[in-house]
Structure formats: C-alpha cells, structure tokens
Amino acid sequence: MRKLALTITAVAAFGLSLPACKKDEPFVIKVGNEKITENDLNDKLSATSADFQKFAATPIGRKHFVDLVVQQSVVIEAAKKAGIEKQAEFKKALEDFKNEQQKQLADYKDGLLMNIYLKEIKASDNEIQNYYNENKSTFEKPIAYTVRHILVSDKETAQNAYKRLKNGAKFEQVAKEVSKDTTAQNGGLLGPVKQGVLVPEFEAVALKLKNNEMSEIIETRYGFHIILKVSEQKLSPISVDKAKENIKRILEKDKFDTWFNKEKENLDVEVNYEVPSSESEQQK
DSSP states (O other), X not given: OHHHHHHHHHHHHHOOOOOOOOTTSOEEEEETTEEEEHHHHHHHXXXXXXXHHHHHTSHHHHHHHHHHXXXXXXXXXXXXXXXXXXXXXXXXXXXXXXXXXXXXXXXHHHHHHHHHHHTTSOOXXXXXXXXXHHTHHHHHSOEEEEEEEEEESSHXXXXXXXXXXXXXXXXXXXXXXXXXXXXXXXXXXXXXXXXXXXXXXXXXXXXXXXXTOBOOOEEETTEEEEEEEEEEEEOOOOOHHHHHHHHXXXXXXXXXXXXXXXHHHHTTOOOOTTSOOXXXXXXX
C-alpha cells in the first residue's frame, strides 16, 4: 500500500494534461480510448527539468518516463470512471484555477502593453552626451553627501517638528517620532548619496548646507522635509562612458514624467485618497 501511495504521489507531481492524439500518428501509449504519441511525450518532457530530460534520453530513463506517463494516464482514467469530475471539490478547484488563470492573463496582458509602449520612451546617445556636457562639473568633480532628514505628509506637522528642533530637540529623536520615511528608525540618516540621485529640490538644499547646518521646511512631491547636513566628500571624476547608464535613467525618467503628467491631464484622471482601503477597514 505504501508503494502505491508513493507511485501516485510521483504521478501527481509529474502531472500535465494529456493532449489528444491525431488520428494518423502512431501511438506509444494507449489507455482505454486515450492515445499518446511520441509528439505528445515530447511536449510533456519539455515541461520537466533539464536534469530529468537528460535522464530520459538514456534507455533506462526513457522507460521510466514512459512508465510515469502510463501511471498518470491510468490514474486519470480511473478518476474519471469514479465520477471525480462531478464532485463539488473538483468543480470548485477547477473554477478557482480558471479564475486565477484569467487574472494572470489579464495582468500579463497589461504588463506587456506597458513594456512594449514604454520602449518608445528612450534617451538617444546625443541626448546623453548633451546632458553630460551641460552637467560637466557634476561629473568632473562629483561629490557624495550624507544627511539626516525628516519627511512628513502635511505642513502643520512639519512646522511643529521644526519648532521642536529650533527649541533644542535632538534631530534623531524627532525623526524617529514623526518621520514617515524608511530612514526614521535610524534617526533620519541618509547617505552617502551621490550627487544627481535624489530629487532636485531636495538635493539643491542639501548641497548648499554646511556640515551640521539645518534647513528650513522644503516641499517635494514626496511631502515636506527638514534636512540636517552631516558630511560631504569628493569623489573621483566620472567619464561619459561610466555615467552613460545613470544619465540614461535620469533622462528617460524625465521623459516619462513629462509624458505621464500630460497624458494624465488629457485623460482627466481623478484620485480619491480619502476612500479607506479594505485593509484599513479590517483594522478598525
């Protein structure tokens, strides 16, 4: 009995649907009215691992593979005769699988549409070279800087935090208490960050600060920030070849942002952030 259980487990793990045999093709296996050709076997084998395919190319492996398919076919035919297809458990599992497949197909289709369309938004070699030339000082004398920062979503919270800092509160402690950024647990510590990586509004202020100097409240698309400069260091010059991929990302992101904002306006996009998510409803 144990041997039978192990065999059935192996067959189930191996299982793939058995394709219908074409009338003119000679069959390798026949179980009842079900016929399996060499092409059918090859299709099934292609879905297995590379190691198993190598094993199946040997005489012993070939026999083992064919025996597995025979076992699978016998179990399937027996299950059909037993009326498993009419059972509620079978029907529900099959319906769930179909629904999941449809969802995966829809997601794949959307992803494919985006990937193919966004290939058109790319930076040319000339644009990359022009960007390098226009920002030559950034690449010939690059720097990296380290800051602590506090990020909050509204100006009132930012003002309260700023007032506390001005009254002598430690920056690290305030960051831990109010910042919404992932750096909050480390007291808002961010860096070293290479010049040109962070959003321009943030970076422009950070670079102008002296070490241990704190900024006023600034706003970016992420929210409201307060920045404390920690340090700044000079880096080795970067050639256009080394900078190419980074420049390409910057230019293509700028192109995408410009296109996206225009398209969003054309499509009259509206978002209601006040509608609670199902997760927040469950937490109540």
